[in-house]
Amino acid sequence: MKSLNLFFSTIILISTCNQVSAADLVNLEDFPGWFQDAMVREIKVRKKSKLKLKKFNINEKVKGKFKLIGSSDGYWSYHVNIGTKTPIECYVFTKYDGAANSLHSIVQSDLASIAERNKKTLTSKFNYAVGTGIIGNTPYLAMDTLYSLGEGESKVSSFLKGLSAETNESLQICTHDEIGYRNAFFTVFKSFIKAFIKNEESSEYFESVFQMTLNGMPIGYGREKYSVDEDGDIAIKTESSMLVPVDATSFSRSDAVSSSWSRKDGSLINSAKYTVENGALSSSYTIQMQGGKWQVEGELQGKPIKTELAHTEPLISEYGSYLKTKDLIKSESMSSEFYMWVAEADPTSTIEVKLSKVSGKSEKDLIFNMGPLIMSLETQSSGVLKQGSIEQGSVTIDIVSRYVKGEPVLK
Amino acid sequence: MRSLFFLVAMSISSFSAAQMTSSLAEIEVELNKSQSLPLSNQIAFELVSHNVGGTEKTTSKEVNIRAYRLSEGSQAINMDTSSHLSGKVNDRHSSSSFVIDLDDEDIKNFVAEFLQSNPQPRRIENLTKYVNEYIDNPTYIHGFNIASTVVEKRSGDCTEYAVLAAALARSLDIPARVILGSVIMEEQGQVRSFGHAWVEIWGDERWHIADAALYNSDAIQIFYLPSMEINNEGPGYSMSLLQAAKLLPIKIRHLRDL
Secondary structure (H helix, E strand, C coil): CECCCCCHHHCCCCCECCCCCEEECCCHHHCCHHHHHHHCCCCCCCCEEEEEEHHHCEEEEEECEEEEEEEECCEEEEEEECCCCCCEEEEEECCCCCHHHHHHHHHHHHHHHHHHHCCCCEEEEEEEEEEEEEECCEEEEEEEEEEEECCHHHCEEEEEEEEEEEECCEEEEEEEECCCCHHHHHHHHHHHHHHHHHCCCCCCCEEEEEEEEECCEEEEEEEEEEEECCCCCEEEEEEEEEEEECCCCCEEEEEEEEEEEECCCCEEEEEEEEEEECCEEEEEEEEEEECCEEEEEEEECCEEEEEECCCCCCCECHHHHHHHHHHHHHCCCCEEEEEECCCCCCCCCCEEEEEEECCCCCCCEEEEEECCEEEEEEECCCCCEEEEEEEECCEEEEEEEEEEECCCCCC | CHHHHHHHHHHHHHHHCCCCCCHHHEEEEEECCCCCCCCCCEEEEEEECCCHHHHHHHHCCEEEEEEEEEECCEEEEEEEEEEEECCCCCHHHHCCCCCCCCCCHHHHHHHHHHHHHCCCCCCHHHHHHHHHHHCCEECCCCCCCCHHHHHHHCEECHHHHHHHHHHHHHHCCCCEEEEEEEEEEEECCEEEEEEEEEEEEEECCEEEEECCCCCCCCCCEEEEEEEEECCCCCCCHHHHHHHHHHCCCCEEEEEEEC
8 A cells, every 4th residue: 555645525526437337436647647557557367276165066266366264154255366465355145235235345344454454544435436247147246445544644545446246146245455456356256256157056048137327327237037937937036236426435335136926927926025225124025915905015214014005906027017018019009008016116006107119210119107217218029128218307327238048028 | 127227217316306416416507608606696597308398397386486498308497596386285294104204203202302402493494403413424325214214324415304304394383395306506606506305394374495404505595496395205205206306407508697
């Protein structure tokens, strides 16, 4: 670490997106020359080592010298030597909040440890970069933090890089406390994640991954996986993780998980979902049909939610919405309406969804109306989104497909 | 995956519709070429929006705001510093709800502490000052927290300040409503605009603005441009947030004195 005399207070959040998957939030040219030089230094990761993790059937060669430094029930911690002064640290968790919340927690915990190890106080920290991307079929999140310890002449500054991804019913996080070496760090993380993906059991017939951007800045991803059981019902698992830099020093963190069952005709059987925001459970719900009524139970911000929906007819599942989209694309009709339960909108009622074709455009260009939400979509003939866009004042949210395996609608 | 769209939009709307100064909530402001500062307390500007039809409906319900359509994507607006939403008071503005949860024990304790330390509890300034000082960790990270969550966490942005101020007012039998919209703020040498939330309190047969988030602001003048009241105070409050976010301006241009 080295002293860094920065005009931290004048650092402005500028999204300088020079690649699709990552955005530096500050301008490197505003920094002293030595920092600019250090930021672009790299090292070739030549050494490999064997990563063995019985729980996940992993016995793979990975890039970097991995050394297990701690483990307990559902937790493994490694130091990875790549020839830099500080090793990369990688973690595996089987119990976790999500890719966004857990990455943020580990970064905060690392910063506290670094301060303690250096016997100095953490005096400032700034969001340097946020990013998302995909390794094979697995999306990941990135967050880089610039920080300073101590005051005056004893002030030192450094750079903590972080990456996280979920594979194999587990979460992998790597961090590296050193200025520069961004490609080397990513190379090790990628190799680490590939070891998990290679040994991942997959029964899904359909998978898709979306990247979300906010005014061009990558903020997170969504992933869905569909499998079918012996009765022909469809199990739907969706996850989303978002890290939004809301100012120069803070990230808003959100992870959401949903598990639903659908019949092949597109009607919902039941669903369970939860959201973790900023390190705390924000909402959790279940919905199922009982006695001819849709029963919703759960909690929102710690308050119990228990209600019977006024809507007693079948509801359309996520699978069903693909079916409706595919049918609309193939048909002469200009629009299709149906009802869904979207807890994020209102857990206590259903919402009417309207899909419309755009006159004069391809049948795959659709407008998606869900109450106050209006989204323009470009879909594939399977109904899977290629890209979509939501405009709210000066903010544009784009959702772009990054990975698709199979088709959602069963033949 | 359709519900993901809602989750993403909802998450972002809470930043863009309801922040104090987060860069995500900034609305570009362009002064007329001949306009110098300071501004008078009556201004005119062109409001550029994705949803002029929606903002037209809103401006027709505002007091001291005159608007007419200029083009498919813009409106001319004349307003002054006393502008606010119209509408009569009703029982809803005095009631406990999911968002303004007056029945929660934490809220009751918060109100009791306020009453102990304030000999003139019904003064708007005392309400806003107390809420402003109570929230000791201003942050933009929260999506949208209900009043009891705000009391517990003591952190948040303008939406959290607004719901807590509304809870305090209603607990004192003063009708109150949470308003989402945008503000144009004249500061030393510059004019800025951003998405915002505040409270309107009923008294003397009219609504009065009570803005706990900007209580200590250095602004020389603040022009409040309301989009809508949070009309869904139930667990479906996200619907109101998204509706308000749809009404936010993209840009304010040709800003000048009237």
